[in-house]
Amino acid sequence: MTAQLIIFYLLGAATVLSSLGVVLTRNVVHAAFMLLVALLAVAGIFLVAVAEFLALAQILIYGGAVTVVVLFAIMLTRTDDQPRADHSQRALAMLAAIGVFGLLVVAFVVSDVASLESATGVATDGETGFENLALGLFTDWAIPFEMASLVLLVALIGAIMLARNLEDGE
């Protein structure tokens, strides 16, 4: 067993345990912090897989930004005044979660991961991986990339519109 494998299993265990914590804890703020731990552990797994760029992007976007936004939303809506868990939708939520998880597993089993690299033409390992990724993103995959940013922009404007109406009451 190599050192990489041991680190991978440790990080994997951390990811799984903290993800379980996100779902099982009654305290929403604790759940948000567990989410942070899970996301950082995934970044660690990326590092073990020598995908430095992915790991740093994961830390930057999920560790730094997304968690802060989630925490912000929770803290500003003052969850302490409300009942801590919503029991009425539990069965439905479980069903949805299991369905999505099953879909993911099926997708993972059906798709041939090994041949993905040749399909996208993007080798992400080694020193040139980052450069290849950039070239791929801005040439062959430019339109999906721009679509993603468009979706984000729409979400941003939508959020601003919603917040404005609530605040001014105009």
Next chain:
Amino acid sequence: MSFTDILFAFAGLFGLFSALAVGVLSLTWLERKTLARIQQRAGPSVVGPHGLLQPFADAMKLVTKEDIIPAYADKLLFWMAPVFVAIPAFLIWLAIPFGDGIAVRMLDLGLLYVVAISGIGVVGLLMGGWASSSRYSMLGGLRAAAQLVSYEIPIVIVILSIAVLVQSLSLDAVIAGNTITVGEATRDLPGQGLIPFAFVMPMGFVIFFIAGLAELGRTPFDIHHAESEVVGGPFVEYSGAHWAVFFLAEYLNTFVISALIVVLFFGGWSWPSPPESIFGHDLSGTTTNFVGGAWFVFKSYIVAVTIFWIRGTYPRLRIDQLMTFAWQVLIPLSFVNFVLIAVVLFYDWPLWMMPTLSLPILIGAVIGVQRGRGVRGRPQTVRVLRRSAGEIGRPMPNAPTQTQIAGEGHAGD
């Protein structure tokens, strides 16, 4: 990775962290002396010559002080918060080059690493603010998060502009230069040993410096632990060693922002190039690296003193001014800077076009901010006070109620 590699990594980490601890202690002394000079006091002067041993005495005091945890605090998160702030502050230093190729770990993605790691500290502040279960802490934590997330954007865009300029994300290339290819044209970008990027990208430098101050939460951007508003912000309930760890992180971050300003805009170890010989002693080869490293640290201290100087001389901004400034001034300016550098490189213009184009924009922005200051930034309360001062004895037309005044203050957020 062999055993010796691991051993070297540990030795490097140990050396770096010890050096950083000394650096932090010296910075606290330096800050107190600088502030004292500005405020016409003597500053620390009792322990040791010129109070030089004061930081050690302070550290002793803080570590042996009683560590109070509030009864209603969330114990685990309360414990973890200072750690969450301090670890990223240490980790950033792994990628900072002290000399030609000398860093604990020379990363290909150094610029991205610095940006990514520095983003985690915010979570620690939010965590501390929430776990203390105190309103002041909570408000301080939320303010810190809002402020740090906003000011991170201009910093990232400026770092991105530098990455575009040197066509690399490695901090080594930022200092030593690179061969860059834009479209068909290839040119050698000389390292910062010749021209530091502060002169190539003056606007980027100004944006980075201001946003860096805000990222540190130092005056004039210390609204999240402003004594007169939220007492100590996320740190109110902390005492003893925990509090010390928070402030260790704060000084580490001050040092790292200073170091980053030196690396990104003032050539790190290379500008002005360290002397080849001193008093007849040849300094070429390995010794040059030590001289370069000392030079780099010296320049970082100069930037740190500038930051302390600003703290001593500027009043604190209000939270709405702070957020307006980030979103309406710094972020658009950083985008302008980014587009400018891309245009200059794409059309293969000489690099001096960059300052000639950006300086007028920068000066225009400064004038614009000065002019617009009284108009948009003035809160309702000030207007009400002025009006009531002029019309004493008469009822104010459409006098706003208390809740309206309180609500107006947040409108600009």
